[in-house]
Amino acid sequence: MHWADYTAKILQERGGSQVSASGITPSGEFHIGHLREILSAEMIHRACIDAGMESDYVFIVDSMDPLRRVYDFLSPSYEQFIGHPLAYIPAPDDNGNPGKGEVSYAEHFLNPFLQALEKIGVKPRVVMNHETYESGAFARGIDTAIMNRDEIRNLIEGISGRELGENWFPYNPIGPDGSLDGVRVTGYEKPFVSWVDSNGLEGRSDIRKAEGKLPWRIDWAARWIIHGITCEPAGKDHGSAGGSFDTGIPICKLLGGNPPDKIVYEWIQLKGMGPMSSSTGLTVGPMEALSLVPPEILRYVIARSKINRHIEFDTGPSLFHIADEYERLVASPLEEEEGMSKRQAVSLATQSGALRLSQVVRGSDPLDSFAGVSFRHLSMLAQIKSLDQDVWRSLERSGHIEGEPSPQLMERLARMRSWIDGPHFPDESKIEIRVELPIEEKKGLDSKSVNFLSDLSGRLAKCDWDEDSIVKSIKNSCESSEITNRDGFKLIYWVLIGKSSGPKASSLIYEIGRINVLGLLE
């Protein structure tokens, strides 16, 4: 059974309608890892619906979280905003300087991410957490937390092993400068928390307004109640012993709620691609990934892995692998059969679950997303055929398509071209035409091979420049120099691209052009 279906089954036992949730702090550019936070919850939400339950999916944006430090992509002038909620500070412009404030910092990073989510079929109810504070919905939780501050302190200290300072208070007011830092609480008289800031300025915050916030561990527990959340998978950082999940559950109960079960997902690692990794600061954004692969395959990256396993993501070879695996499964899914072993049955259910949950539109047939050509094959054609029409003609001849290409396929070729032209395309998949042959390699040729190549050179110099004539020349050369077709083609690939196999030789030669080919055959 797929993990999302399994979780849905557990939730069914809990009963009632379900609310799955994700939460992300928009402190900077969103990346591919955030997709796992989103999709872990969204897929469980879909599985609940598929299992016949009422279900809602909420994406809570932690817009009330403060700016922690001046990140590399920000100018030093952001120093003044440290400690301010992300919803209340201006977005950076292209140079990292604070903008005019038409768009908040939180929205600036959130908006492109939401667009990417739409493309992969995720339609969350978006909740800006600062608006929940502004609405007063947190007031009840804040009041209860303050009234039970000692118990909450004991819970956090006991479970996390963290010692909370003497001035710790389960509510952080915003000071007169707009920052959450350096404000000390001096008293509470519902609904006002009074405080003094680091300069000795005194004031008070109304807990019914966004004039302060709960510390993370309490905030999380309180929002479970506010939104009726029954399921919120969290990253492994929240999942370790004594982490915020372990404190959140009892705190939520203390506040009078029924907390969700602990579900932890593993992280996505960025791997390989030489210099492309965290060290260069280059990460892969969801939009960027979508410019390379279709949305259902991006979903499949998450759906195919068990929730508690690392995903090693790279935009190179593994993307090929996953994309072709997806195509293969769609084309020939496992079928239910008499006398299937338990294993096969489990694997069938998991696989079909993964395919089902990978669809952009819930409930649509995976076959609708099927392009009928492997990524590997398409990448090759795209590299040797500069015109789309030539790619379609080739695919028609090879029997991949009949007549006009499908819209899915056309989109796929467009994406393939941008992948090939971009920095993420794997070297091992690149077809690189040689400029000249190294002398040592020339010396290693036996006389038969030399004969073949010079014979071929003579024929190619004269023949019509179309694929049929080129193929004929190759076959004739093989015959007259008494080598097998197989060896002949191997030699050609070796001369042209330095490998023993490659894309259809005639197409390759045709695309390289007569002059260049003859130059290499010299």
Next chain:
RNA sequence: GGGCCUGUAGCUUAGUCAGGUAGAGCGCCGGGCUUUUAACCCGGUGGCCGGGGGUUCGAAUCCCCUCAGGCCCGCCA
């Protein structure tokens, strides 16, 4: 110091929660497709399930120990 995940064929892995003779894909090798695309079709090769011990009629699966890799524990998905 506390905790999590992982270790199964050359590679990626399923199977571990509910113990019952190790499955798959890729790769590789061979064959076919009478113009041999890295396409497509068919067949084959390949694993003392990290190591040791225990429980059991029976262990990849449960328990204990151990080795190796990755990760989390202010904020971070």
